[in-house]
Amino acid sequence: MARRQWPTELGDRARYLFDSTLARSTGALLGWLSACCLAVVVPVSALLVWTDPKAPRSLSGRLTDVWRTSAETLRLGGVTGAPLRMLLSALLGLIALLCVSTLVGVITTGLGDRLTELRRGRSTVLEREHAVVLGWSDQVFTVVGELIAARVGRGRGVVAVLADRDTAEMESRLRASLGVRGRTRLVCRTGSPTDPQALALVAPASAGSVLVLPTEDADADLQVVRVLLALRAVPAGQEPPPVVAAVRDPRYLSAARLAAGPRGTVLESDLTTARLLVQASRRPGLPAALRDLLDFDGAEFHVLDVPDLAGLSFKEAALRFEACCVVGLLRADGRPLLAPPADTVLAPTDRLVVVAHDDTDLPSTDCREHVDPTVFAAPGPRHVRPSRTLLLGWNRRTPLVVDTLRRTVEPGSVLDVVVGPDDAPSEEEPVHPARLDVVFHVADPLHAEALRGLDLFGYDSIVVSGPDADAGPERPDDRALLTLLMLRSLEDEEGRALPVVAELRDHRSRPLAPLGPAADVVVRGELTGLLMAQISHNPALAPVFEEVFAARGGGLALRPAGDYVLPGREATFATVVAAALERGECVIGHRAHGPDTARRDDGFRLSPRKTDRRVWSAEDEILVLIPASGGPVTVVGGLDGVPGMRRAHEGGDSPTGVPLA
Template sequence: MLVSWLVLSCLAVVVPVSALVVWTDPGSPRSLSGRLSAVWRTSAETLRLGAPTGAPMRMALSVLLGIVALLCVSTLVGVITTGLGERLTELRRGRSMVLEQEHAVVLGWSDQVFTVVGELAAARAGARCVIAVLADRDVAEMEEALTASLGRGSAVRLVCRSGSLTTVDTLALVTPRAASSVLVLPSDAPEADSEVVRVLLALRAVLGDEPGPPVVAAVRDRRQLPAARLAAGERGTIVETDATTAELLVQSARRTGVGEVLRDLLDFSGVEFHLVDVPAAVRQGSAGSRFGDLLLCFERSTVVGVLGPDGQPLLSPAADTVVGPGDRLIVIAHDGVPEAPVDCRAYVDPTAFAAPHSQRVGPVRVLLLGWNRRAPLLVEALGHSVAPGSVLDVVVDETQVTPVQDQASSPQAAARLAVSCRSGELLHPENLRDLDLFGYDTVIVLGADSVDGPGHPDDRVLVTLLMLRELELRAGRVLPVVAELGDHRNRALAPLGPASDVVIRGELTSLLMAQIAHNPHLAAVFGELFAAHGASVHLRPAHHYTTPGCEASFATVVAAARERGECAVGYRRTDPEAGTGHRHELRLGPAKTERRVWHARDEVVVVANDSAGSDQPYGTLDAVPGMRHDHGDDTALSGGSPGRRPSHDSPEQDRTRGEGGTTG
């Protein structure tokens, strides 16, 4: 019917117009039959039917041929249009093969993907950067979300593909064999860790036994670590998300600002960890150099450890540790370009060194508001860093008291940490007023893993922070608070006090994954840095190193830290007159020649072993200035000589300690 109406409409327009053209042409035939023949020829040429004249049969056959030709051309145009449409639909669905080489592959989708993609792009700044993302989501939505996160002016080329991550054919679409690195992210589903193991198995089937790109994956539950390591094989590195987040919460509770320091050290926007060879100009013969002498051999780079020929790192070793010919230096620098050695010993002023002193810190009181699956790991990590007699009070909803009490009873933490649990609605201000908040050394606020119904898990945390901030302002006292958030966009919304900090769940894991993907040799370094025992990042009061009020170079601070068995990497300046604004300025990797006046409120960023300071019997939470412990000292786990990491007696102990760390 549609074709018939189309034919009638064409004839109704073409024939009258052709007749009008013929009748208005001065050169047209005078006879009626001649003019009708001219109308026929004009109409036939317009409709592409040919224009033969003569017998009616001949004209009918001409019309038939014209219609057949028109149908053939229309069919050809339809086939081409349909093929192009299907091809575009397939491309839009993300089912085509990626033809790139040396690109980064990201498998999975969660809140971590924005941090991972952003850091991968920052790591390749100035070079051609292609990132292929494969997830079981709509391609257009992924491209729009990632483009908005990176910014419209980003030079990164994003290639998104959609499909099942556990299917071998789907994984082959992103050509992981030709990639420079592959990162596997856990989703937000309850069975995310099992899915990561299946993805690693499928990836292993795609890559085969041949050498391929380094694979970095993350799991949430430590019970899935053995399976994930077996599935990843020798090329894989597994990062434990929940344990890393719990450890960061504890470190941030120990000293406000540690989270900011770790973020600055692990992202690609400032200083990062690098591996460099020992400069020939400072190498002392074939026997090697002493580690303490190498701390002042660079002006901008900061030496923090040694990586042995076997790949075993040693962070913040003793000053008399010998660095052999096959060892490499672990440095913190602004870029990976080797720096020419400079003798900075001339800038050290020994008269500015602070007098050695020791201060024992007793038990602490910690308040934990909320509970989630990372809370037992937090209790365990907290038990390793406090003195005996410390107290942890947990406040949860009434329905959670009994199961939380059972989960919080950690055998490892029971010897030092007494855990008590009580019920209370955190969204009611009167419940918080009854807690004697200012009697605690620190307050930790945890968000829920998921929320049934409307809202976001971060909503309760933000409201709790708002009420804590109001109580802090009303009392006119400093309240140290560490809060856990799930969405990095809510960091700017959090109402924080001068001694408060925010930990974004999974952010540190994302930064670690990007760093290891960019330089796989750093996996062992980060495993040592975030292990339960060993070296870690600390913020120490500046009066531990220099006399308050004196002017000294940063080389002086480095030398003073060396005497304490520590490696100074930067400082955090505090402005007491800044009010509620930006009171702190963090500087990592300053020049050794930089001179400034060191005040009592300033802090020095150091990499130190937990065994440093053998006069302290146990590790404790750093006291916040102005709270119960005004001296602000901190202690670390005792055992071993100052500045030396406890040695491993056997490979079995190495493997046991590695299971508690963050990297495999």
């Protein structure tokens, strides 16, 4: 046994001796390195000499050749003769080798430090009319992706990102998630956006737009206000850049608006998410339509100057463009008038608000000849009734969801809230107690028995809310995904679909969500990021988005095609547009239902050509813009008119945010 262990012990002792020697000093490391070099160079040199047919015959001659070969290999000179001369030659060679190695090390270290400094992004961005994104959050991927998409095909563009993160990490994550298309260049810089010196690295004073993102920290809104104040420290004589920012807590909205200045726009991300959740629970499929409408990949809002159409009615102007959908007017003072009465006359200074694709030519063409009034559906009353809603989970946005339902549902509606024992909120006095009866149930939505105890298939909608990022050790979307998995299992057991809408934080969780045929997903902050990108790209659309997303009875709606044309009849898209205009509504697009559109986010087609013909079924849906009951919004301060910017006295019986019509 002792003999079998001896080799292992010898190896351990040699390894320990080697480690101990190396730990002593740099000289010990050099000694080991010299010994290893000699252990390889001298034997190989001797082998070369002894195998050379022309080598000297005497032993002293061969040893001299071994010394010369080894010295030349190690750059030690190779002088022969007296031992003292050979020693001095070796010493001189070692000194020269040490000097050269030191010089190489100094150069390498300097270059390495310089490259590291460059990778950290400390050079100033020398660009003009570029887009600047300040801060890092989950919205950065949506915002940067849309800014890049907006610049595709429009020549060279630059998107600069400044955050208190490593530059290489930011670039790798953004490029891995988004990539950079066309000639758009992505530039990342490291620094605190609240530091004016760090802000100078991305040159915000010469930027075309600046976007300030809220983080997930507890003081995120305070950080946004500090960034907005830092942006005001631009060089004297220069106009501050147009800024688009977002805050989570409405208590900081006024301060953020003051810090942003007259050219700033501030949105409320949590309120917008809550509004979209309620809207998605009432109008299945609408989140997918909003994503298509607000991103830059398909059709989006545009403003057209059409002085040659002055004197025409809005109905006539809406049927003058084949490849776009006219949805409203923008007055000379910036006041939007969306879905106006059909007989509204256009003034020479009016501009048309349209939904169209970027690469579409928009000549004026009379499309009235493609309208077939014989297939118009007779208008009928729309019946509304009290609703039953189930809310699973609780987070900081859930009170906004509850408050939105309390303000907008029909009297007699019921909201059942299922929360865990540690998540039960403290109930407050409802704003409109006669409209909504809120009942709290303490149970774990992850338990199948708790869900089976509820009448799941008796609810008009089920809203799944994920916890906040700091609510537990698990990832924020984990509980929401597990709840969706339990609901999907119950759907399979019953063979029936549940009307579910889930709130997720990470866009990468969307493809993981086990959604049923009647389920939908709202990614937290995604709509806010899309709105920020749209407003930064075209500030003139800010009042338009205020009118579209204000909760005063107007906004976007998905309605059956049978409300406009007779089911089973063939008709052009112009016929649908004309039928909607008769009801005071503007069509934006449609969603076909068929064997290839089993999911709610399939089949949307925005701004098709008015000459397109198809057989309309009762299951098809029409995306329309309906007028607000309170009339057009009054624009204050240029870019005030956006979600979360309307003052309390400007009308409406519900908070600002996503429309609920």
